Amino acid sequence: MTLRITQSMLFTRALQDIRNSSRGILRAQEQVATGRRLNRPSDDPSAMLRLLPLRAELQDFANLTENTHLADETLNAAASALEEASSVMTRLQELLVQASNGTISTSDRKSVGVEVDQLLRHMVGIANSSRGGSSLFGGTRTESAPFQLVEVDGRAHVAYRGASERHEIEVAPGVSTTLYAPGNQYFQRTDRSATTITGTTGAKSAGAHDTGSGYATLDVTFAQLDPTTLPSGITPGSGIANSTAVGPLSFAFTAAPASLSIGGGPPLAVPVLNGEFRTANGDTLYLDVATPVSPATGTLLGEADLSTDLGKTVTRVDFSTSPVAVRDSLDDSVLHVDVSTLQRTGSDVVTFHGTFDVFTALIAVRDTLQNPGNLSADESQLRLQSLIDEVSNAHDAILTGLQEVGIRGSNLELLRSRLDNLIASDTDNLSNIEDADLAETISEMTQKQFNFEASLQVSARIVQTSLLQFLR
Amino acid sequence: MSFGIGLNAGLKALAAARYGIETAGQNVANANTPGYSRQRLIQASAYPFWVNGGLQVGTGVEVSDIRRLVDEGIERRLRLQLGIHGSAEVDFARWSELESSLNEPAGGLSNNFTDLFGSLSKLQTQPSSRALRGGVVQEGSSLAQAMNELTRRLSDIERGSLTEIKGYVREINEHAEAVAKLNDQIAVAENGNGGSANDMRDARERHIKEISRLADVRVLERSSGAVDLQIDGTLLVAGNRASKLAASQGDDGKSMLTLAGSDVELSPSGGRLHGLLRHEKTEIPALRAKFDRLAHNLALEFNRIHTTGVPLAGYYESSLGANAVQDLNGNGVLGDDLLSRSGLPFDITAGEVYLSVTDKESGEIEQTRIAIDPDSMSLQDVADAISAVANMQASVDPAGRLRVRASSGYGFDFSPRLDPNPDSLGTFGGVQPSHASSSSGPFTLTVPSTLRITVDGSNYDVNFTASQFANPAAATVDEVVDAIQSNTAFANVGMATNVGGRLVIRSNSSGSGATLGLSQPGPGTPLTDLTLPTPPNTVNGQDRGVNVKIGGSFTGEQNGGFTFVADGAGTIGVTSGLTISVYDADGTKVATLDAGPETKLLDNSPIEVADGVTLQLGPGSLTQGQVFHVATVADSDTSDLLVAVGLNSFFHGSDAGDIRVNPDLATSPSLLAASLDGDQGNAANLDRLLSLREHALGSLDDSSIEDFYGDIVGEVGFEAAGAEALIYAEDELLTSVQAQRDSVSGVNLDEEMIELVKYQQAFEAASRFINTVNELTETLINLGR
Incomplete structure (x- = not known):
């Protein structure tokens, strides 16, 4: 259809065009002013759907970056604590070399012992170090000091009271790092091997799984004569408790002249009160003997008490079962003893090989130097020399820990650069989605402005034109 | 011419x-x-x-x-277009308003979500920090307030519609009145003299167009020159009489358009009124429903995790539910309604709840399973079941809320943690002698039969009779336990119990001198039937029992338990070939542990058994078949009971309008349940809360909470963009129809x-x-x- 054009149409059209152009200019101006292409969801709803998760992810990454800083600081604190522990161990090694030199006097040894005692307490302090109120070496139990020095009757033991779970935080998407590790990994890392029992009693390690650590003393004392094994005529003498022979002991009674031999030892004239009978091995047994002894031959059983905690808890040995588990009340550890060759009382040294952790080594060195058990000078010398290796092993455990912390630190470095890359690429993506391309927006705006001005001019021109101007 | x-x-x-x-x-x-x-x-x-x-x-x-x-066809099209344009105008205005309510992307809910999860992740680094805990509570409150605010704004817009509608109704009534008056005048002017009342007709057309802009009308011209106007099929103007439109609040709280004096609701299909009514009745309620769904599921999922966590102290001492039951059966008693019909804001399903009671002094934890069936239990029944647990009291308070309290010296929680000392009865190398069945029930038991239990040399004969069992051929462990315990003489010196589905008989006297023997003097062969060891089977107790320590955290997905059984007799760490078998709840063997000389179980560091559960043993001896059981809980509340009654929840309320953070958390942030095992550095529950961020939830159309929100924003964005495009298009169309009219008239x-x-x-x-x-x-x- 042919359209009649009327004046009001011209005006309406002009108005509509001006409105459209100014709307475009407004939009362009908003984009330039905010620098953003997306100022409300309706600007580009589908871009909005990508924008929100991307922003959340970026925020996540920012949190993770913060976590890496925290982990970094904590790792640094742990590393410096371990370095300090390592220097304590170096000092201990120096002192040990100095003390194991045969020329050092007993009093000098004691004063070195005092220094080692201070090192021990310092080491416990290091292991309990904390940062911002959280223990560095307590695993997830961050609120309390993880290591506790327990001293009873001059015997010391360091117990781990921390958690066995690592306290971990996320440092990259899906990657966690340990913030607080269980400290027994560093300070009590051991590689247990066989236990040895050295001494004169004849007790042997059963080769079972023992749980003690460092050095221990196995005390074997005479308990009693098994009454069921006593023939008529033989009763324990008044000094029976001083007897040194334990285990099955053969006896032989000779009627004339009346004499009794124990354990193949020299015969003693009987009857006798509290007679000191010696076995072929030289161990003693105090017996009251009346004649006649019947039966004339047989086997007595000297029962023994075993203890590893200075007699606080004793385990009675009746030689019917072997091995025997001996429990230490101090640290609740267990030593399994093969008693099949046990033959005399005495104190044996138990060495839990491979279990010298930092604390055990310090305690062993201190105790050897201060010598509460009155070991002979030679014995002390020997023990100090054997401890040099153990101390060096314990030191190695600290150094390994230090290395591990270092590796974690460099991993963190890698993770952080990965995180930075992720942040950079997300920021790029985000910018692509929401940021206005200024050059483009401004040129667009200029173009719209041009359109606007053009439409104003054209409108102005058209509405002026009318027949009226030509009719006079 | x-x-x-x-x-x-x-x-x-x-x-x-x-x-x-x-x-x-x-x-x-x-x-x-x-x-x-x-x-x-x-x-x-x-x-x-x-x-x-x-x-x-x-x-x-x-x-x-x-x-x-005048071209009547063009006039009709113009009226129609005015209606469509009016509706589109409202559409555009409303969607822009809704869109700006969301305040995205500058500062809407998306930022609140990010901040909340960010604060959780920060707390993860130092779970015991009071300040960081306060931060989580703060961000949670901000999120809840933002949701409340949004709901308030949406309902303001919704409620404001009536005022606007009333204004338009007044306008329509004035125009209708004018049309009726002009009808009269036109009829008089045109009738008889054949001329047309041009200017009056123009005026009438103007009024009709004004009405069309507000509500679409049908125009019917009579032969007299008068016109009738219809809105939604109802006569608004008939000749020289105009009816009045009226707007009022209907029974559903929404605006209702009627003719004055009538109660027939009118729904114009075009015009501003159409747009307003559509938004008030459909679009805004739909949007609000989406936010309510978001808030409901946010509260549900957050609380599911929070109610089963452990606060800083390692336990709760007392707790009061946030949600009250209603007296829906109307008998005046609160708490006796079935849980499925008691008006709680979240649904309870049949399932189980695990309650852990901590002895503060010893740190000993006792875990109890409470079965929940919403179709047969009331809240009072739940309270009774909790009260039946040692050192726990629970009641329904006068307002209908569940109150739970631990006795002094005890604490409780509902976490899925592992019982670190599961062998409290000492049935696994304990100081008392014990025997266990080699398989789990039910047993084929011949009745009558007699089981002789010899405790420290004294005989106790337990007689099994048919009446003690529902079916002796399938006698359950619990039935056998009850039958043995019914011998009171024996019950004084020993006990029978069910450990992980196995029958355990234990003496009460301890030490290496204590003995326990089992025999079957006849009639019957109960030892064989019950898979107990046959004589000679006298065992001794020991002076020091085996110390059993469970650690780690269960990573499996099903609630169940591990049963540990000694495969032989011997001393842990000494006897070669000594092993311990571990069975899961289905009876499948999941691990065999070496307890011989090479065992690692005695070491400082715990050994993982299966699914994250670790075991450490102390030294001691075991008897063949000795057993202990540890419950492995993946979800300690499969019934959502805790969420429904609001016990130790993070969010109170259940929709976008009333969601808020538990006010107790604001006053004492230490109640925030960050841990799963009570250690202050344990952040396992925070891990669970954070993983919620990635979870696709079935109740939210398989999207995560934030994605669901993002979809709402996207949808509003699409609608707003669509409405904008539409209004411009309708503008052009209106201009073009007007141009056509101008071209004629x-x-x-x-x-x-x-x-x-x-x-x-x-x-x-x-x-x-x-x-x-x-x-x-x-x-x-x-x-x-």
């Missing part, structure tokens, strides 16, 4: 030219009057008369009408100028004609002189 005829024709021509000039003048004058239709002079030559029997002589011009130039000044010139010339010509006739007449008169 007379000169009179000529003068007459001249006179008519003069009049016609004058009418033409006046019509053009009217058109020019109204060129800018809205709704004005240009008018045209309709003229025709007058009838001729005959002279000399055949010759016809014209008698000039006749003006027959001054007519409006509008005034073109140039045209009118030409008309003016035309009629001016005609006037001059007619004057000349009259002059000529006059001169001729004068000549004739002078002839006669």
Whole structure:
């Protein structure tokens, strides 16, 4: 259809065009002013759907970056604590070399012992170090000091009271790092091997799984004569408790002249009160003997008490079962003893090989130097020399820990650069989605402005034109 | 022929030219009057008369009408377009309003979500920090408040609609009144004299268009020239009578449009009223429902995790539910309604709840399973079940909320943690001698039969009879336990119990001197039937029992338990070949642990058994078959009971309008359940809360909480963008229809100028004609002189 054009149409059209152009200019101006292409969801709803998760992810990454800083600081604190522990161990090694030199006097040894005692307490302090109120070496139990020095009757033991779970935080998407590790990994890392029992009693390690650590003393004392094994005529003498022979002991009674031999030892004239009978091995047994002894031959059983905690808890040995588990009340550890060759009382040294952790080594060195058990000078010398290796092993455990912390630190470095890359690429993506391309927006705006001005001019021109101007 | 005829024709021509000039003048004058239709002079030559029997002589011009130039079809389309445009205008305004309520991407809920999860992740680094805990509570509150605020804004918009609608109704009523009045006048003016009441019709059309903009009307013209108007099939104007529209609040709280005095609801299908009603009744409620769903599921999922966590102290001492049951059965008693019909804001399903009671002094934990069936249990039954647990009290308070309290010296929680010391009865290498069945029930037991239990040399005969069992051929462990315990003489010196589905008989006396033996003196062979060891089977107790320590955290997905069974007799760490078998809840063997000389179980560091559960043993001896059980809980509340009653929840409320953070958490942030095992550095529950961020939730159309929110934003964005595009399109269309109307009815000044010139010339010509006739007449008169 042919359209009649009327004046009001011209005006309406002009108005509509001006409105459209100014709307475009407004939009362009908003984009330039905010620098953003997306100022409300309706600007580009589908871009909005990508924008929100991307922003959340970026925020996540920012949190993770913060976590890496925290982990970094904590790792640094742990590393410096371990370095300090390592220097304590170096000092201990120096002192040990100095003390194991045969020329050092007993009093000098004691004063070195005092220094080692201070090192021990310092080491416990290091292991309990904390940062911002959280223990560095307590695993997830961050609120309390993880290591506790327990001293009873001059015997010391360091117990781990921390958690066995690592306290971990996320440092990259899906990657966690340990913030607080269980400290027994560093300070009590051991590689247990066989236990040895050295001494004169004849007790042997059963080769079972023992749980003690460092050095221990196995005390074997005479308990009693098994009454069921006593023939008529033989009763324990008044000094029976001083007897040194334990285990099955053969006896032989000779009627004339009346004499009794124990354990193949020299015969003693009987009857006798509290007679000191010696076995072929030289161990003693105090017996009251009346004649006649019947039966004339047989086997007595000297029962023994075993203890590893200075007699606080004793385990009675009746030689019917072997091995025997001996429990230490101090640290609740267990030593399994093969008693099949046990033959005399005495104190044996138990060495839990491979279990010298930092604390055990310090305690062993201190105790050897201060010598509460009155070991002979030679014995002390020997023990100090054997401890040099153990101390060096314990030191190695600290150094390994230090290395591990270092590796974690460099991993963190890698993770952080990965995180930075992720942040950079997300920021790029985000910018692509929401940021206005200024050059483009401004040129667009200029173009719209041009359109606007053009439409104003054209409108102005058209509405002026009318027949009226030509009719006079 | 007379000169009179000529003068007459001249006179008519003069009049016609004058009418033409006046019509053009009217058109020019109204060129800018809205709704004005240009008018045209309709003229025709007058009838001729005959002279000399055949010759016809014209008698000039006749003006027959001054007519409006109107195309009724275009007018109808314009009215329709005005309605569509009005509706689109409202649509655009509403969606822009809703869109700006969301305040995205600058500062909407998306930031609150990010901040909340960010604060959780920060707390993860130092779970015991009071300040960081406060941060989580703060961010949670901000999120809840933002949701409340959003809901409030949406309901404000929704409620504001009625006021707007009432305003439009008043406008419509005024216009309808005017149409009715004009109808009357037009009918009077046009009836009988055949002319058309042009300007009144224009005015009426203007009123009708105003109505069309607000609500679409159907226009029916009667033969009298009057029009009837219909809205949604109901007469608004009939001839000279106009009815009144009325807007009121309906029973559903939403606006209702009726004719005054009628209760039939009208729903116009176009116009602003249409847009307003559609938004109020459909779009805004749908949007609000989505936010309610988001808030409901946020609270549900957050609380599911939070209610089963452990606070900083390692336990709760007392707790009061946030949600009260209602007395729906109307008997005046609160708490006796079945859980499925008690008006709680979250649904409870059949399942189980694990309650852990901690002895603060010893740190000993006792875990109890409470079965929940919403179709047979009331809240009071739940309280009773909790009270039945040692050192726990629970009640329904006068308001209908569940109150749970631990006795002094004890604490409780509902976490899925592992019981670190599961062998509290000492049935696994304990100090008391014990025997266990080698398989789990049910057993095929012959009755009557007699089981002889010899405790420290004394015999106790337990007689099994048919009446003690539902079916002796399938005697359950619990039935056997009850039958043995019913021998009170034995119950004083020993006990029978169910450990992980196995029958355990234990003496009460301890130490290496204590003995326990089992025999079957007849009748029957209960030892064989119950898979207990046959004689000789006398076992001794020991002076120090085996210390059992469970650690780690269960990573499996099903609630169940591990049963640990000694495969032989011997000393842990000594006897070669000694092993311990581990069975899961289905009886499948999941691990065999070496307890011989090479065992690691005695070491400082715990050994993982399966699914994250670790075991450490102390030294001691085991008897073949000895057993202990540890419950492995993946979800310690499969019933959602805790969420429904609001016990130790993070969020209170259940929709976007009433969601808020548990006020107890704001006053004491240490109640925030960050841990799963009570260690202050344990952040396992925070891990669970954080993983919620990635979880696709079935209740949210398989999207995560944030994605669901993002979808809402996207949807509103799409709607707003669509509404914007639509309003521009409708604008163009309206302009184009208006242009069409203008092209028919509008005034073109140039045209009118030409008309003016035309009629001016005609006037001059007619004057000349009259002059000529006059001169001729004068000549004739002078002839006669």
